[in-house]
Every structure is written in structure tokens, then in C-alpha cells.
Amino acid sequence: MVKSLKNNPLIEKMKSAKEVVWINPDKIPFSEAEDKLLLGKDDIRDASERWKRFAPFLMKAFPETEVTGGIIESPLVGIHNMEDAINSEYHSNLKGRLLLKKDSHLAVAGSVKARGGIYEVLKHTETLALQNGILKENESYEKLADDSSKAFFQNYTIQVGSTGNLGLSIGIISAVIGYHVVVHMSADAKQWKKDLLRGYGVDVREYEGDYGEAVKKGRALSDQDATSYFVDDENSKDLFLGYAVAGERLQKQLEEKNLAVDDAHPLFVYLPCGVGGAPGGIAFGLKQIFGDHVHCFFAEPVQAPCMLLGMVTGLHHDIAVEDIGLSGNTSADGLAVGRASGFVGRLMEPILSGEVTVRDDRLDDYIRWMKRDTLKEIVENSPESIFLMHVNALRKYLK
Ligand SMILES: *Cc1c(COP(=O)(O)O)cnc(C)c1O
16 A cells, blocks of 8 residues: 655655654564465475575585585574673663574675575576486586586576676576576675676676666666576565575574574564565564564665655555655665665565664674674674685685
């Protein structure tokens, strides 16, 4: 339902780039919401099984995944110092335990995009490989690491529009499989990400405009070529399901820590949101498991609250943050998105608990506080050193 933009006090606050909290008035009990959702438990199970089929290949292509048996997953850690910092800075008394899910440390891509982006390329690869006899039914997917398989995939192209991280995840996995890869980067993408991709022979094209512009150009070029596949960040169900598998992975990690999630111990999850696929998919996966015992909130920068704007107005993809005078700029990695996915926004209507927006200067504080917990590890295992590790692993493989 489309709601009026005028005299809406929340939108007035958003216009002046103030932080807001929004509680979703359209959320309903999960047992009722479940039947209305376009996707369900079977779809997640299918995605989860596909990830497992690819595990032998991932172990071979990315030796850093050997320790987890070819499963790309990040640690869940307690952040007690952050808890203390929040309590003292805000004179609050946080109940429960604060945990950090370190998707920044996911193998291969070094961001949450390792879930959705890689999954979509693997699914496309499976389809092509089975159709063309590269893989036979019940054969180990390890075969996809062979030279003959790589030679086959050189006949196919993968294209994607990206602000950086999606391009990295799609670019790296696709190059390793053997595809010709074209990444269409928006102006805000970091130079080192472009350089890294070019190092693997990825064709990186740069655009003056924002993310939407890069996506449009990329899609148009891909549509002209029958052997080219375009990864659509905004509308892809595969990408979404790749993210959704995070639900069962987190469930296992909570169990390992003996942390119950039930009526007396609700789980609150705060998910950074750009176009919506990653937080939407993860929220969807968590709701399927924990139902009403999990409360999912999206967090967006005050200058780029595209999902909140779409949900509050009911306009979803048909409104952009520029329409209410915001810039869409932020230093928050991956979140400089002006227009949200309509597919995700609509799917979230009955299940999302709410949204918060955050100022960039406050994100700087949070990172400083967080470092009290993770400083040692950041020094020893900085994002740069993680990437160096990948670079070296890849070089060996690409020879
Ligand atoms: C892309 C990204 C997000 C948000 O994902 P969307 O699917 O765009 O909503 C959050 N954090 C990081 C680091 C990202 O790269």
C-alpha cells in the first residue's frame, strides 16, 4: 500500500539526515506470514545442499577453506568490551549478550557478499556443467578445478554491476572457475578493489554515475550476448537464497555456544542494509528457523536509507533517497545505495521488526570501541593481509 509522503514526521526527520528508529507496523506472527512468502524452507534446503556439493571444489580452489571442509563461514564471537563501551557511553544497561558475526572475515570475498554472490555463480556453473556433460550426476564437484573444466568455462561470460564488494566476490569466484568476467563499477568503488580484480584478468569498467547506472549498463551489455550471464543484485532469488543459508549456520553456532533462542531468550539481529539482498536473505533464513523468537532490524546510513524509505512509503523500488534530498553518500562499506530492491522490500513487509539509521560519525565511534575487542586480531589479520592470502592462493591456482 502506498502511504502519503506529506506530513509524515518520520520522513521529515529522515530528510534532515537525523537518526531514526522505525518499528514495522505491518509485521505479523510468522505462522501467518509464512504462507504469504514467495520462498520457503525447501528453497533454503536446496541452496544449502548445493553449497555442500561444491565443498570439495571450494577446498581445492581456495585452500583456506580446508579447515572448514569447504564451507565458507565466519566466526561468531562475544564482544564484552563493546558491551561495556555501550553501557558506559550511553549510560545504559544492556540485557543479554552482545555477539558479533564476523562476515568481514568470510573466505574468498572478505565480506557478506561471499554468501550470495558466490552462491549465484556456483548455481549457474552447476547448470552449465550438467547441461554440457562437464559434470555427470553424482560426480564429485572437485572436477571443476581441472584444466579441462576451466577451458570449457572460458567460453562463457559473467557480468555484474557493483559498488565494490559484490564485484570482488563474483569476480574472484568466476575467474577461478574460468569464466570471462566483466565487472561494472560505480564511481564510489575503492581503487584497490579494481586493482585486485584487474590482477586476475577481470575486465573492470568504471562509470561516472552511481550504482544504478553501473547496473543498467552492465545488464544492457550482457543481454546482447547469449553466452553472458548477468548477476542482478536487486531481483535475484538465487543471490537471496545464498544469503538465507546463513540462518542454519548461525543456529549451529549458537547451539555450540549453548545459547538458547526461545520465548524467554529472544534473538535480536542488526543487519547492515544496502540494496537489501544480504540482510533480507539472512533475515528470511533466520525467521524460517526461529520464527517469532528472532527480531530482525536493518541498519542504514542516514544519507542512504533506501530500504526504510521504500518500506515506510510502500513505494519500494519506485522511490530513491535523492527524491527526499539525501545524497546517498556514506563511508559505510557497501551501503551507498539510493534505491532499494523492491523484491526484498515486499518480502520483508510481514517479517521485518524494524529499521534504524545511523550517522557516519557514530559508525567511526563504534569501530573504535569494537577495536577494544578485536584490536589484536585486526593487527594480526588485517583485511589487507586476508586479501594478500587470497591473492597468493589464487596465483598458485591460476598458473
Ligand atoms: C553489500 C554489503 C552490505 C549490504 O548488502 P545489500 O545486499 O546491498 O543490502 C552490507 N555490508 C557489506 C560489507 C556489503 O558489502
